[in-house]
Amino acid sequence: MQQLLMIEDDVRLAGMVSEYLGASGFLVSHAPDAKTGLTRLQSAGVDLVILDLMLPDMDGLQVCQRIRALPSALGQVPVLMLTAKGDPMDRIIGLEMGADDYLPKPFEPRELLARIKAILRRKGTDSPSPTQTMNFGSLEIDRDARRVLVKGHPCELTSYQFDLLVALAERAGRVLTRDQIMEAVRGRELEAFDRSIDVHMGRIRAAIEADPKAPQRILTVRGVGYVFARQQA
Structure with a gap:
């Protein structure tokens, strides 16, 4: 129980x-x-x-x-x-x-x-992907342990923020609208323009980016949504 x-x-x-x-x-x-x-x-x-x-x-x-x-x-x-x-x-x-x-x-x-x-x-929820650990250079995302490491150091993310990061990372290189991100995470109904998605993205950037104000991993596509960069610029 x-x-x-x-x-x-x-x-x-x-x-x-x-x-x-x-x-x-x-x-x-x-x-x-x-x-x-x-x-x-x-x-x-x-x-x-x-x-x-x-x-x-x-x-x-x-x-x-x-x-x-x-x-x-x-x-x-x-x-x-x-x-x-x-x-x-x-x-x-x-x-x-x-x-x-x-x-x-x-x-x-x-x-x-x-x-x-x-x-x-x-x-x-377990990810359907057979590979439970995703590596993007210095960024490591472990689905099983629900843990994110940057250069070997753990990042502090909420459960929902972890799921958002995984949803983006699994679709690296693909531009996702806010609706598509919410659908990928599942289980929570939000309005299409709910600013909470943007708030969470800001928190994720603060945790994984070297400079959150000039992100290299999670990029904003103005008027569309977000994209997870396979390789940092």
């Missing part, structure tokens, strides 16, 4: 969500504040964190940053962020801080469940 950790100060909402997700086969643990949530995350196996943006003791963005700073697999646990704020900029900032997905309140429980399943499906 997959284990979820919900860090949410609204006890009533947490109870309703826990009951709904529990009926769908998930084991949900609830933490009413950031301190309790971070402690619980490090003391028990968690497959995904549902994180509220507004917490009594710490901002949810700070919590997300602290999760990403944790060592090994703990820091890579998928994070789905909840917020009562409807400002698109809040969503972009959340993604930049390392969240895998973002759901504004109020939300339909079915949509929350669908997004959780999509994130976990991406996390556990």
Whole structure:
């Protein structure tokens, strides 16, 4: 049974969500504040964190940053962020801080469940390619270990960012539209012009490019989308 950790100060909402997700086969643990949530995350196996943006003791963005700073697999646990704020900029900032997905309140429980399943499906999906490690000069992408190395040094990417990178690398040299990238990653419905794709691409560039402002590996094709360069210029 997959284990979820919900860090949410609204006890009533947490109870309703826990009951709904529990009926769908998930084991949900609830933490009413950031301190309790971070402690619980490090003391028990968690497959995904549902994180509220507004917490009594710490901002949810700070919590997300602290999760990403944790060592090994703990820091890579998928994070789905909840917020009562409807400002698109809040969503972009959340993604930049390392969240895998973002759901504004109020939300339909079915949509929350669908997004959780999509994130976990991406996390556990094996690539159909028989070659699990892709090498592009100093860049190495290991599908099995879900690890990216640049000159032997590990890169920090979220689960979703790793999947985006793999989708591009598998189609190296081919220009992909945002729709095609989202279709390749699968499991998540986004609008064609959702800026979250661009946010994630920026984060990936920051991780793998020598100079993210002048990328040599992931190139923007203006008015179309992105292309992964087989060889750096």
